[in-house]
Structure formats: structure tokens, C-alpha cells
Amino acid sequence: MGKIDDFFNKMADSLKSTGQDLTTIDVITATGSLSQLIDSESSKTPSVKKITDILKDLSAETDGGPLKGELKIVCLTHIDFDQDTVQYVGEGVTSSSDLYLLHQKSVETAIKTRNEMINFIAAFLTK
Amino acid sequence: MISEENTILCRLFDKTEDYTQYNHGRFTDIVQPLDDLGYLNISESENSIVDYSDFRNAISQYRNEAIESGFLVRTEIGQELPFEVEACDKNFKQAVEAVSAEELSKLHQLVELEGENPVSVNPDDGFSILELRILRYRASVYGLYSRNGQFDSGAIIRAMERPLHNFFDNPPEGTLELFDNTNNLIKLLSTDKRANLPEKLYLQINLKNSEIRNLVGEKTYQQTQGVAQYLVKKKQEKALAAFKGRKSRFLLRLIQIRMWQYGFYSGRIDGDIGIMTLKSLEKFYNFNTEIELSNEILLPEYGELIRFIGSKWWEIDVHGILNFIFDSDENQISHYSLSDEYNNLQKEIEKNKGPEYLKTFQEKLKIEWEEGNSDASGALRGKTNFLRRVYFGVKSLFRRIWRGIKKIFKEIGRMVEDFVDAMKSFTKAMFREIREGLKLLGKGLTFLFGKRTIVTEDSNSRLATRFDFDCDPVNIFEGEGNTIIQQHIKQLDDYTKGLHVSLTLTAFVLKTILSLSQPILLPIIIGDYMRKVKGILFQRSLMSN
Numbered sequence: 001m002g003k004i005d006d007f008f009n010k011m012a013d014s015l016k017s018t019g020q021d022l023t024t025i026d027v028i029t030a031t032g033s034l035s036q037l038i039d040s041e042s043s044k045t046p047s048v049k050k051i052t053d054i055l056k057d058l059s060a061e062t063d064g065g066p067l068k069g070e071l072k073i074v075c076l077t078h079i080d081f082d083q084d085t086v087q088y089v090g091e092g093v094t095s096s097s098d099l100y101l102l103h104q105k106s107v108e109t110a111i112k113t114r115n116e117m118i119n120f121i122a123a124f125l126t127k
Numbered sequence: 128m129i130s131e132e133n134t135i136l137c138r139l140f141d142k143t144e145d146y147t148q149y150n151h152g153r154f155t156d157i158v159q160p161l162d163d164l165g166y167l168n169i170s171e172s173e174n175s176i177v178d179y180s181d182f183r184n185a186i187s188q189y190r191n192e193a194i195e196s197g198f199l200v201r202t203e204i205g206q207e208l209p210f211e212v213e214a215c216d217k218n219f220k221q222a223v224e225a226v227s228a229e230e231l232s233k234l235h236q237l238v239e240l241e242g243e244n245p246v247s248v249n250p251d252d253g254f255s256i257l258e259l260r261i262l263r264y265r266a267s268v269y270g271l272y273s274r275n276g277q278f279d280s281g282a283i284i285r286a287m288e289r290p291l292h293n294f295f296d297n298p299p300e301g302t303l304e305l306f307d308n309t310n311n312l313i314k315l316l317s318t319d320k321r322a323n324l325p326e327k328l329y330l331q332i333n334l335k336n337s338e339i340r341n342l343v344g345e346k347t348y349q350q351t352q353g354v355a356q357y358l359v360k361k362k363q364e365k366a367l368a369a370f371k372g373r374k375s376r377f378l379l380r381l382i383q384i385r386m387w388q389y390g391f392y393s394g395r396i397d398g399d400i401g402i403m404t405l406k407s408l409e410k411f412y413n414f415n416t417e418i419e420l421s422n423e424i425l426l427p428e429y430g431e432l433i434r435f436i437g438s439k440w441w442e443i444d445v446h447g448i449l450n451f452i453f454d455s456d457e458n459q460i461s462h463y464s465l466s467d468e469y470n471n472l473q474k475e476i477e478k479n480k481g482p483e484y485l486k487t488f489q490e491k492l493k494i495e496w497e498e499g500n501s502d503a504s505g506a507l508r509g510k511t512n513f514l515r516r517v518y519f520g521v522k523s524l525f526r527r528i529w530r531g532i533k534k535i536f537k538e539i540g541r542m543v544e545d546f547v548d549a550m551k552s553f554t555k556a557m558f559r560e561i562r563e564g565l566k567l568l569g570k571g572l573t574f575l576f577g578k579r580t581i582v583t584e585d586s587n588s589r590l591a592t593r594f595d596f597d598c599d600p601v602n603i604f605e606g607e608g609n610t611i612i613q614q615h616i617k618q619l620d621d622y623t624k625g626l627h628v629s630l631t632l633t634a635f636v637l638k639t640i641l642s643l644s645q646p647i648l649l650p651i652i653i654g655d656y657m658r659k660v661k662g663i664l665f666q667r668s669l670m671s672n
Contacts, residue, residue: 123634
């Protein structure tokens, strides 16, 4: 029974996490060394690590633990399902700097792609 | 002595068609059959100018061969042609008129179907040179041999014999079947496809059994069987009375042309069967089957013959026919330069000699012209020339009809070309749409199932963006400077451009694939799919505008 409970608990957590992911938007712009974050040898197009892994690395930095790459957050934006928005802008970053513009563009892109993704799911599920 | 005006006239009249105008066609009427029979080779002559010595030699050669074959007798021959004449000299007219009406009439008979002295060429008797010329001309009409090709007796006989023995039960593989369907006809007439056509086409009249029965008239046969005596006497008329209907006439025309081509038939190509047609069929049947028909030919035997001819495939040299139709017409067009030349001459005279001199020249030209016309038309008006006038009238009519047919064929050819071009454009447009659709689909699938990573880099820096499964992006910039950032922003723009269309299309395609497990719905799905794709493309075109 315990294993089944664990399974359902994990599934519920996973669904909750997925639902939370789908209802919120997180955009991160960072600078640093990508040598350990980007696997450029495995394929023609370099692949970037998953965001969760990056966030783990960032949290490790916050906790003062070991860091695989030297990352510095430049901007971070969190948009909640009710459009409540939290934005972090790093020190020395102005609204006219290119990285800030890139970040804003990424937010715009994220909203757009998220909408398209939802539309896709809706189109797929409905007749 | 040739005056200056005469020199100008000579220059003006120094072409074949000028003499046609000048002598009311008499010169052309002599030259044309000589050319058809290979005594002259006008089409290869530069600017179609007929050299007098060639003309004289051709007449001489024709006379010798015609006498040798017994086609002409010496009393029918006109005068000897002058050894040498000036083009505009009156002597030239004498030279032209040295050809007697009888020999001219017979000369034409060699290349015409109708006339007072029908020519029959029987292969059983062997061929004289004149007969070979006739056969070569007839073969050229059917596209079996080039009229301007080498005069090779063996090749001509082979060309003539080829279709005689080449009746096929089925056309050989890899060949185009003429009249089999419209597409083949379009392929045939499309000018840019002409070079790619096979060497030979195969024509079949393809009569149904019921049509053959109608043709040979079984009922007529059964009813009249009891009166054998009457059949023997009136067999041809009765046999032919059974040939009714348009298709029968078409078949009969083809048969008559084929019999004419073999030399078995020399009557009219009119689609009506007469004694000449029947006799030619008898000859053909005997020659082809080596079975002698009885003197009392009964109707079923004709029926068998018609069935045999109607059910087989005939070999046709399509290149020869097309060249005959198109190229000869193009050559003709290039000859008509008289009016241009005359206008240029007038301008030249006015410029060099003044308007007064031009006026004098025009008056003299008018007198010359009227004199020439008077002579020629007077000769034609003669009471004894009634048959010739009728003959030339018929010939002229045939020429006009032939020119009309060629124009129609050319017009059809142009229409077919336009149609083919339109189809090409349509196909290209369709391919473009399909290619665009596939691109959009690919983009949608890449977004859904790909790595969703965008990387921009140069020698100093590198910028990467990765989208999570729920489209949360992370940008990581490494290096110095900011030159690649703007490029990267542009890449992000491109990434989202058209994403809506791509994903809508992808969703629809995926849904369709899943729905394919229900085959009964397949027609509905295909219809729905077509409608959807159309809507998506329309929406896309609106967005792009």
C-alpha cells in the first residue's frame, strides 16, 4: 500500500508542478561561462542544460555550495497566473542595455510561445 | 538590249513567286511538280531562286524519263527550251511556254490525285525511275520518306513496303498511340515536345464489330445472295451501297489514301467507294495475302478485308508529317518578299532618280504587268483549255484547303502550348504551396519535439536561449561585447514568426494521423484536411499582407 500511496503522491506532485509551470512564466537572463553548461561536442547544435538544473546550480551558489559554472543573474522575471509580475534586474543593468532588451524580448517570446502552446493543446484536444 | 528600267524589273522579278505573279502561275505550275518529284530542289535553293539551267535540265530529264516509262509520247512534248535566257527577257516566257499543255497536264498528274490521266503504279511490274519518283513523293506525303531526301531507290521501296507489311496486331511497346486519347494528341501537337516524340506513331481506325457489320452490310448480302447473277454484275455498287455513315467515310478516305499511296488507286479521295476503289482493294488484297480473289467477289470477302485493315495498327512517321506540315509552311512564309522589295525599289528610285522618274517607272511597270497578264489569261481563256482551267481551279482549291488545314494545326499547336504552359505554372504553384506547408509542419514539429535551443555566437562571445517544455526561456551570455545580442533578438523574432500557423497545422496533422485508425472516417478527414489547410494558408497570406 505504501508504494501505491507514494506513486499517487508523486503523480499528484508532478501534476501540481506541471500545472504550476503552465500557469507561470519564468524568464532568466544570465552571464557567465557556458563551457560546462553547453554541450557543444555532442551535436552540431549546442544544447543548453535544462532550466531546472541551472536553477539548482544557482541555488547551490546561493547556499554557498560548489558551482559548476560561473553564472551571474542579470535579469529575472516571474509572471504569475493572475499576471502578477516580479522582475529582478541586476546591478548596473539599465533599461537601454542590450542584455535587458534581450531579456524583455525573451519575456515577450515566452508569453507568445506559451499562448501558442496552449492554443496547440486546445486545438489538439477539441474537434 | 536590257534597259535600265528592265534591269530594275529583272531585279524585281528575279524570284520564283515573282514569275508566279507575272505569268499567272504558269511558272510555278511547272516548277512545283518538278520540285515534288525531285527534278528540282527549290527548298534548298538560296532564297528560292530557280536557276534557269537547273530548270531546263529538270524539264529535259522529266521528258526523257516520261518517254522511257511510256507515260508521255513524243508528239505530246512541246518545244526545246532555249539554251540560255535572261530572267526578264521575253525569251523566258517562251521557255516557260515551250512546255506543252499536254505534258504540263501529265506532269501535274504525277503529283495529283485527280485529272484526265490517272497514274497507277503497280509494284508487280517493277519500278521505272519515274515511278520511283512518284512513289517517293507519295511516301513523303505520308511522312514515310523525306521529299528532299536522297534519291535512293532501295530506300524508297523499303519506305513504301514498310507499312505494307507492318500491320501490327498491337503497337510495339514504348511507342505512342496516336488518336488513342486526347493526351497523346496534345503531346503530338505540342511544339516543344515534338523533338521528344518517338520516331513512329501507330494509327488504328479501331472499328467495333458492329460498325464493321454496318460497313459490309451483312443484311444486304443475305438478301441478295439468291441473285448471284445480279451480284456479279453489280457487285461493286451493291458493296459500296453498304458503306454509310460518317465514320465509314472517314475509314474509306483513309483506305483510299493508303491505296493511292501504294499506287493501287488513282481516283478521288472522296470517301465514296467506286469501281476504282474496289479494284485497288482487290490488288492490295492479292498483293498482301498472295491469295487470288475469285472473279466473283462476294461481299463477305470485302468485309474481311475491311476488318483486316480496320483492326490493325498502321505505322506512321510522325516527324515526317509534322515537318511536312510546319516546316513547309514556314518556308513558304519566308518567300513572300515581293511587296517589300517593290516598296524598297520605289523608295530607292525616288531617292536616286527623283519622283518624275519613279512615275515613268511605275507606268512602264504597269504596261509590262498588264501585257503579261493578258498573255497568260488569254492562254487560259482558250476554248480548248477548259479542262486545264477546271484542273487548275481544283488544284488551287486544294492548295487553299491545305493551307487552311496547316493554319488550323498551327493554331491548335499554339493553344496546346499555352495550355501546357498554364499547367506548368499551376503545377509549380502547387509545389510551392506544398513545400511551404511542409516547412510550416516541420517548424511546428521542431517546436514541439525539438531541443528548442537558439544559439548565436562569434569569435568573442556566445549567447544561448533554451526554452523549457512549458516555454520558459533561459538566456545565458558568455564573452565580451554585445554585437551578437541584436542578432540573437532577431533570431528570437524569427523563432516566433509564423508559429501560430505552424502549430495549428501540426495539431491538425497529428489529429488526422490519430484519426486514421478509423478508416471509415478517412474521406471525411481528407475533406476536412483540405478545408483546414486552405483556411490556414489563407490566414497566413492575410497575416503576411
